[in-house]
Amino acid sequence: MDRLSHYLLASRFSRFALVGASGFVIDALVLLAGLAAGLDPFTARLIAVFAAMSYTWLLNRSFTFGASPGHPLREWLRYMAANGAGAAVNYGIYSLLLLLFAPTLTPLIALCIASVLAMLVNYWSNGRFVFTGARHSES
16 A cells, blocks of 8 residues: 555544535435436435435444444434434535526535535534544544
C-alpha cells in the first residue's frame, strides 16, 4: 500500500468520508429508484435517507469508528438519532433547493449539494454521541 493510501485509511475522517461517499451512492440509487417508481422527490428522498443511514451505520461501526459496547440495535438507534440532525440539515437543504430552483435543479443535483453541506454535522455527531469508547484510534 502506498503512503497516500495508508494515510487516507489511517485518518478517521478519511474513513468517514469514504463511508459517506458510498452512502451517497446508496442514497442516490434509492432516490432514483423511487423517482422511477413514480414517487415524488420528497417521499423518494425520505426512503433514500433511511436506507443510506442504515447502510452507513454498518460501515461506520466496522470501518470508521468500531463497534461500541452494548447491543447493536441500541447502537443503531443512537446512530439514527445522532444522524437525525445531519439528515434534517440534508433533507432541509435538499427540499429548499428543489422548492426554490425546480425544475432547473434536478433532485440528484440537490442531493449532491445537500449531502456535502450535512457531512460535517454527521461526523461530529457520530464521534460525539454514537461511537463513544469504540476501538479505533482517534487519528
